[in-house]
Amino acid sequence: MPLQEKSPQSSFELVSGLEIHVQLNTNTKIFSADSASFGALPNQNISAVSLALPGALPKLNKEVVAKAIRIGLALNCSINQINHFDRKNYFYADLPKGYQITQDNQPICVNGYLEIQLSNGSTKKIGINRIHLEEDAGKSIHDQDDNYSLVDLNRAGVPLIEIVTEPDIRSSEEASVLLSEIRKLVRHLNVSDGNMEEGSLRCDANISIRPQGTSEFGTRCEVKNLNSMRNVRRAMDFEFGRQVEVITGGGKIIQSTLNFDADKGTTSPMRTKEEANDYRYFADPDLQPIQISDSWLAKIKSAMPALPNEISKQMITEFGISKADAALFAEDLDLLAYFNQALPVVNTKKSLINWLIGPVRAILNEKGIAIADYKITPAHLAEAINLVDDKKITQQIATQQLLPAAETEKSKSIAELAQALNLLITDNGAELGGFIDEVLNKYPQQVDAYKKGKKGVLGLFVGDVMKLAKGKADAKKLNELILEKLK
Ligand code: ADP
Ligand code: MG
Numbered sequence: 158m159p160l161q162e163k164s165p166q167s168s169f170e171l172v173s174g175l176e177i178h179v180q181l182n183t184n185t186k187i188f189s190a191d192s193a194s195f196g197a198l199p200n201q202n203i204s205a206v207s208l209a210l211p212g213a214l215p216k217l218n219k220e221v222v223a224k225a226i227r228i229g230l231a232l233n234c235s236i237n238q239i240n241h242f243d244r245k246n247y248f249y250a251d252l253p254k255g256y257q258i259t260q261d262n263q264p265i266c267v268n269g270y271l272e273i274q275l276s277n278g279s280t281k282k283i284g285i286n287r288i289h290l291e292e293d294a295g296k297s298i299h300d301q302d303d304n305y306s307l308v309d310l311n312r313a314g315v316p317l318i319e320i321v322t323e324p325d326i327r328s329s330e331e332a333s334v335l336l337s338e339i340r341k342l343v344r345h346l347n348v349s350d351g352n353m354e355e356g357s358l359r360c361d362a363n364i365s366i367r368p369q370g371t372s373e374f375g376t377r378c379e380v381k382n383l384n385s386m387r388n389v390r391r392a393m394d395f396e397f398g399r400q401v402e403v404i405t406g407g408g409k410i411i412q413s414t415l416n417f418d419a420d421k422g423t424t425s426p427m428r429t430k431e432e433a434n435d436y437r438y439f440a441d442p443d444l445q446p447i448q449i450s451d452s453w454l455a456k457i458k459s460a461m462p463a464l465p466n467e468i469s470k471q472m473i474t475e476f477g478i479s480k481a482d483a484a485l486f487a488e489d490l491d492l493l494a495y496f497n498q499a500l501p502v503v504n505t506k507k508s509l510i511n512w513l514i515g516p517v518r519a520i521l522n523e524k525g526i527a528i529a530d531y532k533i534t535p536a537h538l539a540e541a542i543n544l545v546d547d548k549k550i551t552q553q554i555a556t557q558q559l560l561p562a563a564e565t566e567k568s569k570s571i572a573e574l575a576q577a578l579n580l581l582i583t584d585n586g587a588e589l590g591g592f593i594d595e596v597l598n599k600y601p602q603q604v605d606a607y608k609k610g611k612k613g614v615l616g617l618f619v620g621d622v623m624k625l626a627k628g629k630a631d632a633k634k635l636n637e638l639i640l641e642k643l644k
Pocket of ligand 1 (some may be wrong): 174
């Protein structure tokens with residue numbers, strides 16, 4: 158057998174750190190009362206502050222700080238209880254002040270980590286270097302007029318946080334898992350909609366390579382503005398291959414900022430370090446340092462919901478369900494809330510879980526709605542489940558007739574409704590006996606065949622009796638009754 162040639166890529170290791178921008182979902186902007194909503198007509202959400210009219214002063218939106226703290230706590234960061242804003246100075250048409258208000262050397266959160274789960278089953282901690290607060294810039298539009306560039310300042314001043322990881326990432330899989338975990342967290346904590354298509358979550362990937370087994374970092378390149386999980390992986394894989402080619406070809410990596418072309422799947426240079434801007438950061442004199450009191454911090458901490466990983470672990474140990482099933486609850490707070498409201502009413506917790514991930518999910522999918530829009534209250538669902546578990550109604554009739562009826566009939570309890578609609582299982586032995594006789598009389602040859610050992614025909618009898626009983630019989634009990642008669 159020929160020896161397989163070792164690819165040059167396998168002798169190098171990828172090293173990466175991400176800078177993740179998250180747009181916070183506050184109603185108003187970070188330093189003004191202008192609406193921060195997405196999708197308004199151009200320049201609708203602007204006032205003196207967004208326009209940077211002379212003399213306009215910023216006033217900090219407290220909710221922005223609270224949301225940054227929540228995400229910092231979820232990422233196991235220390236909260237800098239005194240931190241401040243800096244000016245990052247540069248000139249651009251979509252930045253009317255001539256500087257962006259951001260945080261440089263004293264960000265709000267530092268020194269955290271996030272544990273991620275990889276596809277091979279292992280877990281890994283990725284360090285979080287810092288999280289800082291900043292404002293977004295406006296948007297220049299170059300393709301709507303032949304002679305002019307247009308500018309839309311709706312986005313100017315929309316609050317962002319930037320999460321900067323340590324260079325702990327070693328593969329494109331780790332990068333995309335990290336990003337998807339962060340998206341889950343920001344949604345779970347209600348700090349952002351995490352929508353990558355609309356740019357609420359976007360990231361820059363810093364990438365370098367080094368020979369396997371060495372510890373020194375190589376020179377890095379930064380790929381800007383990756384706006385989907387897939388593009389993060391593609392850009393990283395491409396850039397890794399490119400850098401390996403440069404190095405093995407005897408070249409050197411030049412520290413630079415790169416664009417990613419999503420059509421071609423390639424990176425191309427924007428600027429090198431020599432051309433990099435000097436932003437002349439300094440503390441913004443228009444804004445007081447932020448002081449986070451112990452009591453406010455404690456209040457935010459105590460209001461934190463359980464995090465998805467904790468919920469998932471708890472559900473696995475408490476109810477013995479699979480990781481995939483637990484994830485359904487951990488990643489959908491509405492489903493979790495529904496579950497918790499139904500719990501006190503249901504007799505068997507495991508049944509409730511099975512119903513929510515089985516029949517109820519199927520009903521919601523068919524209707525194309527979310528659990529929050531389901532017209533059956535958690536208590537009513539729990540009552541229906543109890544009826545099924547107590548063999549008072551079949552699961553099929555409960556899902557196909559009782560629950561749909563309960564969506565509109567709210568005045569009765571579930572049991573009353575099942576009674577009124579005549580859906581309960583017939584435990585009237587005489588009635589069932591009558592049906593059985595009827596069926597057995599209908600099939601004398603098959604009865605004969607059964608007695609001679611052809612046990613397969615039993616299904617035919619059960620099916621027919623079930624039809625006569627309009628499905629309202631417990632299949633197991635029916636089986637027993639028929640067997641009895643056949644003796
Ligand atoms: P700067 O302030 O110059 O942007 P930072 O130290 O803040 O530099 O790093 C920016 C990002 O680059 C961080 O996510 C960090 O983890 C990552 N990074 C730093 N050095 C490297 C390297 N050699 N290779 C890959 N990523 C790196
Ligand atoms: Mg940076």
